[in-house]
Amino acid sequence: MHFKFLLTFLTLFSVTIINSQNTGVLKGVITTEQGEPIMGANVHIKSLSVGTTSNEDGAFIIKRIASNSYNIEVSYLGYNTIIKKITISNSQTIMNFILKESSYMLEGVVITSQKREQKNKDVPIAITSYGTDFIENQGTFEYDALSEYVPGFQVQIQSVNNPGIVIRGITSDSGDSRVEPRVSIFQDGVSISKSRGSVVELYDIERVEVLKGPQGTLFGRGAQIGAMHIIQNKAKNETSGAVKVGYGNFNQFLATGHYNAPLVDDKLFFRAAAIYNKRDGFIKNISGGNLNGKETVAFRTSFKYLINDDTTLDLIANWQKDTPPGTSFKSGTFAPLKGDTNPNTFADLERGEELGLDRTVYGVTAILKHELNDTWDVTSTTAYRKFNSDEAFDADGTVAPALFFHEISKGKQFSQEFRFNFDTDDKFRGFFGTNFFYEDGSQHVPWEYNEQSVAMLFLNPTFLVSNGFSVLSPNLPDDPATFGALSGAFLKQFNTESNTNFGENYSGDVFADASYDLTDKLSVTLGLRATLENINAGYQVTDSENPSALSYLLGNNPNVLFTSTNGKKIEASETFLSAVGRFAINYDINDNITLFGTTSRGRRPNVISVTATETNILSDEIVWSYEIGGKSLFLNNRLQFDMNAYMYAYSNFQTTITKFENGNLVSTPEDSGNASSFGFEAAAQYAFTKSSSFFANYGYIDASFDDKDTNGNEQALAGNTFRLTPKHSFSIGFNINPKINENLEFFFRPTYTYKSKVFFEETNLPNISQEGFGILNYRVGLTINKTYELGFYMNNALDKQYIVDAGNTGGAFGIPTFIAGAPRFFGAQLKVKF
Known part of the structure; x- marks a missing residue:
């Protein structure tokens, strides 16, 4: 079965594994309006998932780009992001960028809850999104700590084996293997919702999105009243x-x-x-x-x-x-x-x-x-x-x-x-x-x-413990009127x-x-x-x-x-x-x-x-x-x-x-x-x-x-x-x-x-x-x-x-x-x- 699945999977995508014949190079320098080089600016070609960062001189280079037109995104914290369409030829394309100082960009503005990048403002869902900086700044590694900052979201953790996850009043906490949770927990697009395996440590996280309301269309059969999506940092083209x-x-x-x-x-x-x-x-x-x-x-x-x-x-x-x-x-x-x-x-x-x-x-x-x-x-x-x-x-x-x-x-x-x-x-x-x-x-x-302790719990729980010590009954009470033939029966330890x-x-x-x-x-x-x-x-x-x-x-x-x-x-x-x-x-x-x-x-x-x-x-x-x-x-x-x-x-x-x-x-x-x-x-x-x-x-x-x-x-x-x-x-x-x-x-x-x-x-x-x-x-x-x-x-x-x-x-x-x-x-x- 696994072999057949693998064969089908490889066959479906094998037609896409073809390297481009015609490639070019994009290079340039990134500076401020004052002409100072910016080190560490990100240069990203989203459609290719290719990118790099500028060096101490503000210079960058991306090699082996297929000849075509692309949207190039250049960003650096504290500066306005530039998105520019550039045509890459078979040779070398030189393009310099000047970044303008801007206001600080709030985290959670960009989300992917509808399976594509969008601004939160443009998505018709009640969503709270927190990114790397917020999670790092709060020292948050557990769900319950993060939930304190999300309206309508509560998490109770007796232990990592037994969480109670609540969205807008509806609790999902059953450990019964036969019961589907009401709240879906997803990790990089994969359901991890079953209670006893759902709690994972929040480290090296790109973003956590909490979606409130039924999300079955987006997240499947278990997202009856909401979903939490944990997006981990992936490998990048940088050191x-x-x-x-x-x-x-x-x-x-x-x-x-x-x-x-x-x-x-x-x-x-x-x-x-x-x-x-x-x-x-x-x-x-x-x-x-x-x-x-x-x-x-x-x-x-x-x-x-x-x-x-x-x-x-x-x-x-x-x-x-x-x-x-x-x-x-x-x-x-x-x-x-x-x-x-x-x-x-x-x-x-x-x-x-x-x-x-x-x-x-x-x-x-x-x-x-x-x-x-x-x-x-x-x-x-x-x-x-x-x-x-x-x-x-x-x-x-x-x-x-x-x-x-x-x-x-x-x-x-x-x-x-x-x-x-x-x-x-x-x-x-x-x-x-x-x-x-x-x-x-x-x-x-x-x-x-x-059994000597359980008998006390069932028959007279008032005396389960006395003065900090367990009360044990070696035998059932010798009371034939109450216990009949079991009167005085021996109880095991x-x-x-x-x-x-x-x-x-x-x-x-x-x-x-x-x-x-x-x-x-x-x-x-x-x-x-x-x-x-x-x-x-x-x-x-x-x-x-x-x-x-x-x-x-x-x-x-x-x-x-x-x-x-x-x-x-x-x-x-x-x-x-x-x-x-x-x-x-x-x-x-x-x-x-x-x-x-x-x-x-x-x-x-x-x-x-x-x-x-x-x-x-x-x-x-x-x-x-x-x-x-x-x-x-x-x-x-x-x-x-x-x-x-x-x-x-x-x-x-x-x-x-x-x-x-x-x-x-x-x-x-x-x-x-x-x-x-x-x-x-x-x-x-x-x-x-x-x-x-x-x-x-x-x-x-x-x-x-x-x-x-x-x-x-x-x-x-x-x-x-x-x-x-x-x-x-x-x-x-x-x-x-x-x-x-x-x-x-x-x-x-x-x-x-x-x-x-x-x-x-x-x-x-x-x-x-x-x-x-x-x-x-x-x-x-x-x-x-x-x-x-x-x-x-x-x-x-x-x-x-x-x-x-x-x-x-x-x-x-x-x-x-x-x-x-x-x-x-x-x-x-x-x-x-x-």
């Missing part, structure tokens, strides 16, 4: 590099960097980047070790090969290993010895240093692009990805040997997309194509327990049982998305995607080898928690055909202001819910989205302001509920009926000097379950707010860079973020929530000769205590657990560019 090292409290150590170089002049380029980021846990565990720490090592290598004048190949390989200590699921009911139930103080969790995560994620992506002519190009994106993780956690949050679990998740995927892009006379543009996606995953959950869910999915898409300019000011966009998917789900329980008295007592023999499947793997399979789409209008009031409106349909695929006792097929979850907004770009790209309002209507809203019912722990997706959401967002950026800027954003979300379902029945969760959804959130920040002298610059980068009260479960229990709070971060330092940067950072400078999650598995047993948020972190970092 460059940088290294950053840092040290902070809690023994935080950071080392990251990249190196880029041509391997064959103007033909083959190489780039490598890596990061090691480690920090001790900030919650002491008196049973051993620390909790809520971090340890990540990641490596990326990429190659760009200019096959000929019209064809390029990018090959990107990523590998990441995460081995942090365990997560502090601290009990809010039972205090550790000489401690309290405050989640931010020390804990006493069973197994001590055995708690933690071991996760490996890796993948390879090949992006082959061919320019057919000035109007058409075709892109092939081929990718393979795999992850394995094993997380050990104490779900009861105490020293009691009751609820110690592992979650062992595995997943692999293969995808192939062919996309044809076109742009005709600046009036009609878009793309169409096809996509194949395959994934195979499983989630295995072993439970190891002491150790037992195990487990369950596993399986998911294997195949999907094929055809899609098209096009925009047409009805007038110079008014354009319309229509997008459609049809999907045929085969969904396969399975479930199996591995029974306890030593049936206990508890299993008989609870009527669940031979297990205590998991109803037996009698050694069998229960499987179900269905095929579904679906369609999603969008219609949008864009109206340019003038060169600075654009209004847009969209109507779109999003879909979350059907779920096949398989348990030991029944198999149910949940309807696909549908959302209709209606949105209006405005975008602006003023003062020669110095001021950007966006605002939008939206309304969503959901049907067949699915939620995963974990509960202890009839002696069984049940965690299955359910259909909770109808829900709705409406909100408002605003964001602004302003560059008040060439090197100093300001940003601010605000989001309002009112998202809740409707009073009645589609059949007119009262809903159990009627009126409840969606989990992890603050009604109000905002962030504000400055990047201030005054120049001390020609060789020395000072920088000061403070940010403040706030979010109002959130509930951690859709039941909206008042004690399973976090009141509103704000976090102050700042970075300060010096830049020397634009080469060295020495900085000091402090995150959560006011040392605000808060929680990031509550309830969890322990909540299903009536003993909710709580996870502390990060305390004050501070440290120093040194960066060197070369």
Whole structure:
């Protein structure tokens, strides 16, 4: 099969691998208006993906350019970009450029969310985009830190194995291999959405774009309510590099960097980047070790090969290993010895240093692009990805040997997309194509327990822990009236049982998305995607080898928690055909202001819910989205302001509920009926000097379950707010860079973020929530000769205590657990560019 695919792939593109016979040379000098040479200016021929930089004399040269006419782009930070059409002959073409000093260009102005480069202002989608400089300036390597600066976007990370990703109130956090996420995470055009493999370190990043609203047309079957696209830096035709090292409290150590170089002049380029980021846990565990720490090592290598004048190949390989200590699921009911139930103080969790995560994620992506002519190009994106993780956690949050679990998740995927892009006379543009996606995953959950402790949890949880010590019952109580023949039965000190869910999915898409300019000011966009998917789900329980008295007592023999499947793997399979789409209008009031409106349909695929006792097929979850907004770009790209309002209507809203019912722990997706959401967002950026800027954003979300379902029945969760959804959130920040002298610059980068009260479960229990709070971060330092940067950072400078999650598995047993948020972190970092 792989050979046939490879043969087809090579055959399709072999006709494009033809070197040009007639080539020329472009050379020249780049200077300021005052005649001073500019070193490091970029000269780029976009259609060929060829470029270079000017030397210390401002001179540049690009060789072996096929004879033709090209748009040459010359750019340098702090100067206006020049785009000029030049005809290259068979000999030497000399062209000099004079750059005019300009205002500082804001990041996020140019985006690629519609599969082509456009200004954010011209795209009829609510998008927040942050580039290399912003991510570097904020010292952001994790999703949750970045999400604080994106209105309508929230990320909760219990561990890198268990993220909760929220766009406009809709949460995607299920680790069940049978459930498709609502929010798509993409990396260089490839879906990495499955929860347990979706968190990757943000290092050597070109840009991160967050698209809000249904994005099925652009990003596929899982982008029901939005998508995050991570665009990594690719290999370039230049020699460059940088290294950053840092040290902070809690023994935080950071080392990251990249190196880029041509391997064959103007033909083959190489780039490598890596990061090691480690920090001790900030919650002491008196049973051993620390909790809520971090340890990540990641490596990326990429190659760009200019096959000929019209064809390029990018090959990107990523590998990441995460081995942090365990997560502090601290009990809010039972205090550790000489401690309290405050989640931010020390804990006493069973197994001590055995708690933690071991996760490996890796993948390879090949992006082959061919320019057919000035109007058409075709892109092939081929990718393979795999992850394995094993997380050990104490779900009861105490020293009691009751609820110690592992979650062992595995997943692999293969995808192939062919996309044809076109742009005709600046009036009609878009793309169409096809996509194949395959994934195979499983989630295995072993439970190891002491029956003497579990008996206390089930029969009298008030005494699970007493004065910081686990309470054990060697036997069931000697009470024949209550326990009958099991009265006084012996309880074992150790037992195990487990369950596993399986998911294997195949999907094929055809899609098209096009925009047409009805007038110079008014354009319309229509997008459609049809999907045929085969969904396969399975479930199996591995029974306890030593049936206990508890299993008989609870009527669940031979297990205590998991109803037996009698050694069998229960499987179900269905095929579904679906369609999603969008219609949008864009109206340019003038060169600075654009209004847009969209109507779109999003879909979350059907779920096949398989348990030991029944198999149910949940309807696909549908959302209709209606949105209006405005975008602006003023003062020669110095001021950007966006605002939008939206309304969503959901049907067949699915939620995963974990509960202890009839002696069984049940965690299955359910259909909770109808829900709705409406909100408002605003964001602004302003560059008040060439090197100093300001940003601010605000989001309002009112998202809740409707009073009645589609059949007119009262809903159990009627009126409840969606989990992890603050009604109000905002962030504000400055990047201030005054120049001390020609060789020395000072920088000061403070940010403040706030979010109002959130509930951690859709039941909206008042004690399973976090009141509103704000976090102050700042970075300060010096830049020397634009080469060295020495900085000091402090995150959560006011040392605000808060929680990031509550309830969890322990909540299903009536003993909710709580996870502390990060305390004050501070440290120093040194960066060197070369």
